[in-house]
Amino acid sequence: MQVDFSYIIWVPTALFASFLVVGLWGNKLKAGLSAGIATAAILLGAVLSYTAAFQYFFGNGLQQGVYQTFIPFTVEWLRFYDTLVIKMGILLDPISIMMLVVVTTISSMVHIYSLGYMKGEKGFERFYAFLSLFSFSMIGLVIATNIFQMYVFWELVGVSSFLLIGFYYQKPSAVSASKKAFIVTRFADFGFLVGILLLSYFTKTFDFQTLLSPENAAITQMAGLSFMGMSVLSWALLLIFMGGAGKSAMFPLHIWLPDAMEGPTPVSALIHAATMVVAGVYLVARLFGLYVLHAPDALAVVAAVGAFTSLFAALIAVTQTDIKRVLAFSTMSQIGYMMLALGVSNYGGAEGLGFTASMFHLFTHAMFKALLFLGAGAIIHAVHSNEMTDMGGLRKYLPITHITFLIAALAISGIPPFAGFFSKDEILAAAFEANKLYFWTEWAVAGLTAFYMFRLYFNIFWGESKAYAHTPHESPISMTVPLMFLAAMSLVVGFIPFSHYVSPDFMPFETHFHWNIAIPSIAIGLVGIVIAAIMYLKPKPLAGNLVKAMPGLYRLSLRKFYMDELYIWVTHSIIFNSISRPIAWFDKKVVDGSMDGMAWVTNKMSGKIKNLQSGQLQQYAFVMISGVLGLALFILYWVSR
Amino acid sequence: MIEGIGVTEFVVVSTLMFFAGVYGFIVRKNLITILMAVELILNSVNINFVVFNKYLYPNLLQGYMISLFVIGIAAAEAAVAIAIILNVYRKLQGIDVEHVNTMKY
Numbered sequence: 001m002q003v004d005f006s007y008i009i010w011v012p013t014a015l016f017a018s019f020l021v022v023g024l025w026g027n028k029l030k031a032g033l034s035a036g037i038a039t040a041a042i043l044l045g046a047v048l049s050y051t052a053a054f055q056y057f058f059g060n061g062l063q064q065g066v067y068q069t070f071i072p073f074t075v076e077w078l079r080f081y082d083t084l085v086i087k088m089g090i091l092l093d094p095i096s097i098m099m100l101v102v103v104t105t106i107s108s109m110v111h112i113y114s115l116g117y118m119k120g121e122k123g124f125e126r127f128y129a130f131l132s133l134f135s136f137s138m139i140g141l142v143i144a145t146n147i148f149q150m151y152v153f154w155e156l157v158g159v160s161s162f163l164l165i166g167f168y169y170q171k172p173s174a175v176s177a178s179k180k181a182f183i184v185t186r187f188a189d190f191g192f193l194v195g196i197l198l199l200s201y202f203t204k205t206f207d208f209q210t211l212l213s214p215e216n217a218a219i220t221q222m223a224g225l226s227f228m229g230m231s232v233l234s235w236a237l238l239l240i241f242m243g244g245a246g247k248s249a250m251f252p253l254h255i256w257l258p259d260a261m262e263g264p265t266p267v268s269a270l271i272h273a274a275t276m277v278v279a280g281v282y283l284v285a286r287l288f289g290l291y292v293l294h295a296p297d298a299l300a301v302v303a304a305v306g307a308f309t310s311l312f313a314a315l316i317a318v319t320q321t322d323i324k325r326v327l328a329f330s331t332m333s334q335i336g337y338m339m340l341a342l343g344v345s346n347y348g349g350a351e352g353l354g355f356t357a358s359m360f361h362l363f364t365h366a367m368f369k370a371l372l373f374l375g376a377g378a379i380i381h382a383v384h385s386n387e388m389t390d391m392g393g394l395r396k397y398l399p400i401t402h403i404t405f406l407i408a409a410l411a412i413s414g415i416p417p418f419a420g421f422f423s424k425d426e427i428l429a430a431a432f433e434a435n436k437l438y439f440w441t442e443w444a445v446a447g448l449t450a451f452y453m454f455r456l457y458f459n460i461f462w463g464e465s466k467a468y469a470h471t472p473h474e475s476p477i478s479m480t481v482p483l484m485f486l487a488a489m490s491l492v493v494g495f496i497p498f499s500h501y502v503s504p505d506f507m508p509f510e511t512h513f514h515w516n517i518a519i520p521s522i523a524i525g526l527v528g529i530v531i532a533a534i535m536y537l538k539p540k541p542l543a544g545n546l547v548k549a550m551p552g553l554y555r556l557s558l559r560k561f562y563m564d565e566l567y568i569w570v571t572h573s574i575i576f577n578s579i580s581r582p583i584a585w586f587d588k589k590v591v592d593g594s595m596d597g598m599a600w601v602t603n604k605m606s607g608k609i610k611n612l613q614s615g616q617l618q619q620y621a622f623v624m625i626s627g628v629l630g631l632a633l634f635i636l637y638w639v640s641r
Numbered sequence: 642m643i644e645g646i647g648v649t650e651f652v653v654v655s656t657l658m659f660f661a662g663v664y665g666f667i668v669r670k671n672l673i674t675i676l677m678a679v680e681l682i683l684n685s686v687n688i689n690f691v692v693f694n695k696y697l698y699p700n701l702l703q704g705y706m707i708s709l710f711v712i713g714i715a716a717a718e719a720a721v722a723i724a725i726i727l728n729v730y731r732k733l734q735g736i737d738v739e740h741v742n743t744m745k746y
Contacts, residue, residue, distance in 0.1 A: 615742025618675075622667045 003055050005072040008090050008143065011045040011104070015136035018042075019129055026125030038128035039111040042135055046104035053097050057501055061094070067506040069093040069209060071145055083204055089145035091208060094502045095285055095359055099142035102366045103275050105489075107135045109482035110270040113374050116478035117266055117381060127167060127264070134160035138275050142282065146206035147196050150283070154192070154247070157279065158185050161271050165263040177259035184256040188246020195239030198232065212289040223294040234295040241284060241302055248280025248335045251309040255563055257332060261324040261386075265377030268324060273331050273373050274366035281338045281362055288355055288504050292347045303343020307438050310336025312561065314448040318455070319557040321388045323376050326456050327369070330412065333445060334365050340442065341427040344434035345504065352504040353511065354434070357426030360498040364419035367493055368411040371486035375405040378479055379460060382472035388456065393465035397472040400480045402461050404487040409457045411490045413450035413525045419494035421522070426498075428521055429514045446521050450528025458536035651692040658685035672726045672736040676719065683715045 018041035022034040029037075061067050074089030111131060118127055137156035144150035159182075166178030200206055202225075203218040210216060222233040230238075242253075249257035260272045271277070284291065284302060291299040310333045317329035338358045345354025378401040383391055395402040411418035414425070424446060431439040474480065499511045535543045547554045556562070658681055665678030687708040694704025726736055733740050 617738055617741065618667050621663075625663055625667070 003060050005052055005055070005070050005090070005092055007048055008052055008092065008100075009073050011048050011100070012136050012139045012143075014041040014044050015132050015139060019132035019136055022125055022132060023129035026129055029125065031124045034125040035111075035115055035128050038132045039108070039115070041132060042104060042108045042111050045135070045139065046108045049097070049100040049104040052092065053101050056092065056097050057094075062508070065507055067094050067501075067508075069506075071209075074145055077149075086148050086206065087146055088149050090143045091145040092143070094506065095282070096142050098359060098363060098502060099282055100139065102363055103135065103138050103142060106270055106274040106366055106370045107131070107138075109370065109374070109486055110266045113269075113377070113479050113482040114264075114266045116476040117377055118264060119476075121264075123167065127164075130160055130163045130167070131267075131270070134164065134271060134276075138279075141279060144208075146208060147199070147211070147287075148206040150286070151189075151192065151196055154243070154279065154283075155189065157276050158182060158189070158247070161185075161260070161276055164267040164271060165260045167264055167267065168262070171262065174262040177256075177262040181256035181260045184253055185246045188253050189243050191239040191246075192243020195236045195241075195243065198236035198239065202232065202236075208286060211287070214289075214293075219290065219294055230297055231295065233290065234298045237287065237291055237295045237298040238301060240287065241280075241298065241305075244280030244283040245305060246280070247283075248277050248339070249309075249332050250280065250305050250336065250339060251312050252563070254309065254313070254332050255567055258325050258328045258560070261322070261328050265324065265373060265380060268328070269370045269373030269377065272328065273369040277331060277335060278338065278362050278366070281335060281342065281358060284339070284342050285355065285359060288342065288345070289347070291342075292345065292504065299343050301343075303340050303435075303438065306336045306339025306341075306343055307441050308336070309333070310340065310445045311441055311448075312336075314445045314452065315557055316560050317452040318448060319554060322386045323379065323388055323391075323456060323460065324373070324386055326388075326452060327372055327376060330372075330449065330452065331369055333449060334361070334369065334412070337424070337427050337442065337445075338362055338365070340438060341430055344430050344438060346434075347504050349503075349505070349507070350509050350511070352509070353426060353499070354430035355504040356499045356502050356511070357423060357430050359502045360496075361420075361423035361427055363496075363498070364411070364423045364490070364493050367486055367489040368408040368418070368420055371404060371408040371483060371490055372412070374479070374483055374486065375401050375408060378475045378483065379405075381475055381479070383468060388459045390466055391460045392463040393461070394472060395461040396465075398461075398474050400474060400483060404483040405461070406457065407487045407490055409453040411494075413453055413529060414446050414521055415450075415525055415529075416518075416522065417491070417494065419490045419492075421518075422494035423498075425514060425518050425521060426511065428517045432514075432517055443521060443524055447524035447528040450525040451532050454529045454532035455536055458532055462537050464539055648692060648696045651688060651696075655685040655688040655692070658682075658688070670737050670739060672722075672729065672738055672741075675738060676722050676726070679722075680715060680719070683711055687711050 018038045022029070022038055026034045055061075056070075070092040072090055072092065074087050076085055077088045078086040080086075111128070114127065114131070118124055121127070134157065137153045137160055140153035141150055141157055144153060162178050162182040165181050166174050168174045196206075199211070199222075202222040203211060203216065205211060211219070219233065222236070223231045225232040227235055244250075246253040257272060257277065261268055263272070291302070313329040313332035313336060317326050317333065320326045320329060338361050341354040341358035341361065343354070345352055345356075345358070378398065379391065379394065380386055382394070382398055382401075385391070407418065411420040414421045416422075428439060428442055428446075431442050497511075500508045503509055535546075559565070662678045662681030662685060665681065666675055669675055669678060690704040690708040690711070694701065698704070729741055730736050
C-alpha cells in the first residue's frame with residue numbers, strides 16, 4: 001500500500017507562515033502570542049515529521065529489502081530553457097527523514113526553552129521570527145530534491161544564522177561575529193557553487209536521483225576526465241565539500257564557529273551545535289554515492305579533514321575558559337568525527353558502516369550537544385557569566401541542570417549506556433577497519449573529549465562556591481522541561497539499531513558490537529574523566545602547575561593555535577598589502593588618472609582661452625579689424641601675385 | 642560731376658573718415674564718443690555710395706537710396722545706443738567702456 005507523504009509540505013509551509021506572521025506583525029502582537037505561533041508551527045512540524053518517520057520506517061519505506069526514495073511533491077520553480085529547469089520539492093529517504101526528526105525535535109525544544117530564557121528580552125518576537133525562518137530553511141535544505149534547491153536553502157540557513165548571531169546588535173562583538181560567520185561561510189559557499197556548476201555542466205541535471213543513479217553515463221565520463229591530477233568529478237566534489245566544510249566549521253574554515261557563540265544560547269544550541277553545522281555532513285552524505293563510487297580521492301580528503309579537525313578542536317577545547325566556547329570546539333571535534341566516519345566508509349552492506357555511524361553520531365550528537373548548550377544556557381542564566389572561573393559548586397543550586405548536564409557529558413564522553421557511546425563505537429570501528437592511524441587519533445580524541453567535558457563539569461558544579469551577586473536559582477519550568485526531555489533522549493537514542501534504517505545503499509544490515517574497540521574507548525574515556533576529577537574536583541594547584549610547566553603549549557592551545565591571527569595576517573599582510581593595494585593603486589592612479597588627466601587638460605586649456613574673452617568691447621573690435629585687414633592684405637597680395 | 646575733383650579725392654576723404662572712425666572706436670573710452678566714431682564710419686560709407694553713384698552710374702538711383710537707408714538706420718541705432726548708454730550710466734555710475742565688462746566668460 002502506498003502511503004501519501006505529501007503532508008510533509010505543511011512542515012515548511014507552517015514555519016514560513018509563522019515567520020511571516022511573527023516577522024511582519026510581531027511588534028503588534030503580544031510577545032506571548034508571537035512566541036506561541038512560532039512554537040505551535042514547529043510542534044506541528046515535529047508531529048508531522050514523527051508521523052512520517054513512523055510511516056516510513058515501520059510502514060512502506062522498506063520494499064523488497066531496499067528503502068525507497070519518495071518524492072511526494074515537486075514543483076517547477078524556474079524554467080530557463082528546456083535543459084535547465086530548477087525545481088523545488090520534497091525528497092524522502094532514510095537520511096532526510098532522520099534529519100527532519102532531528103531538526104524538528106531540537107528546534108521544538110529550543111522554542112520551548114527560549115520561552116523562559118529569552119523572556120523579557122528586547123526583540124523577543126524578532127527572535128521567534130528568526131527561529132521560524134531558520135527552521136523553515138533547514139527543513140527546506142534537508143528535504144531538497146536537487147542540489148540547487150539545497151544551495152538556495154543553504155544560503156537561507158546562512159542568513160538566518162547571521163541574523164541570530166547578531167541578535168544583540170548593539171554589542172559590537174556580536175556584530176563582528178555575525179559578519180565573520182557570514183563572510184567565512186559565504187566564502188566557502190563560493191566553492192560549493194562552483195562545484196554545483198561543474199557537476200551540472202557535465203551531467204545536465206541538478207536532481208539527486210539522476211545524479212546518484214548508477215547508470216548515469218555522464219558521471220562516469222566526468223570521472224574519466226582528468227584535470228591537474230584529479231578527475232573533474234573529484235574536483236567538483238571537493239569544491240562541494242568546501243561548502244560543507246565552511247558550514248560545518250571544518251579546519252581551516254572553522255574560525256567563525258567559536259565567535260558565533262556571541263548569539264543567544266538557545267541559538268547556539270539549535271544552529272551552532274545540532275542542526276546547521278551538521279548540514280555539511282548531510283551534504284556529503286547526500287552525495288555519498290558519488291564520493292564513494294567515483295571519487296575516492298575526494299572522500300580521502302573528507303576523512304583527513306575530519307580527523308584533523310577533531311583532534312585540533314579537542315586540543316583547543318582543553319584550555320578554553322568560556323563555557324560556550326568549550327562547547328563550540330567540542331562541536332567542531334564531534335563533527336570531525338562524523339566527517340571522518342563518512343570519509344572512511346565504503347559502499348554496500350556492512351562495508352557502509354562508516355556512513356551509518358556518521359548519521360548515527362549526527363543523531364545522537366544533536367541530542368546531547370543541544371542538551372549541553374541548553375544546560376550551559378541555564379547556568380549562564382543563573383550566574384550571568386560565561387566564564388568558568390566565575391562558577392563553582394553550582395550543583396546545590398541547579399539540581400536539574402546538574403543531572404542533565406552530567407548525562408550529556410557522559411554521553412559525549414562515550415560512556416555506556418549513554419547515546420554517544422554507541423555512535424562513537426561504530427565510528428571507531430569503521431575507522432579501525434579503514435586506517436589504524438585514524439583509529440588511534442580518534443581514540444585519543446575520545447580521551448580528550450572526556451577530559452575537557454569533565455573539566456567543564458567539575459569546574460561548574462563542583463569545586464568551591466564563588467561569591468555570586470545573588471543566589472543562583474533553578475531555571476523556570478519552560479527551560480527545565482526541554483533539558484529533561486533531551487536528557488531522556490540522550491539516554492535512549494543510543495539503543496536505536498541505526499544500521500537497520502540508514503545505510504549508503506538503502507539496504508538494512510546488521511552491526512555487531514565491537515568489544516575489542518569498545519573496551520579501549522571506554523577505558524580512555526574513563527581515564528579522561530579521572531584526570532579531570534583529580535585536577536578539578538577539589539581546588540588544587542595541580543592544573544596551575546601544569547600550566548606553568550608547559551607555558552608554550554598552554555598558550556598555543558589557549559590562543560586556538562593562533563588561527564585567528566594567521567587569518568588576519570594572511571588577509572591583511574598578504575591579500576590587502578600585496579594584492580589589493582597594488583590593484584587599488586592601479587585603479588586610482590592609472591584608470592582614474594587617465595580620466596582625471598583628460599578633465600584636467602580640458603580645464604587648464606579653457607582657463608587659458610577664456611582670458612581672451614575680456615569683456616573689453618574695444619579689444620574685440622581691434623582684434624576683428626586687425627583680422628579683417630590682415631585678411632584683406634593677404635588676399636590682395638595673393639590675387640596680385 | 643564737380644569740376645576738378647575726381648573719384649579719387651572723394652575716396653581718399655572717405656577712407657580717412659573711415660579709419661578716423663575706426664581709430665576713435667578702438668581708442669576712445671567714452672561710450673558717447675564711440676557712438677560718434679560709429680557715425681563717422683557710417684557717413685564715410687555714405688560718401689562712397691553717393692560718389693560712386695554720381696560718378697559711375699549717373700542715371701541710376703540705388704546709391705542714393707542706400708545712403709538714405711543708412712542714415713535712417715543710423716538714426717535708429719543712435720536712439721537705441723543712447724538708451725543703452727543711459728541705462729549703463731544708471732547701473733555703473735559712468736559710461737567708461739572699460740567698466741562695461743560684466744558679460745565676460
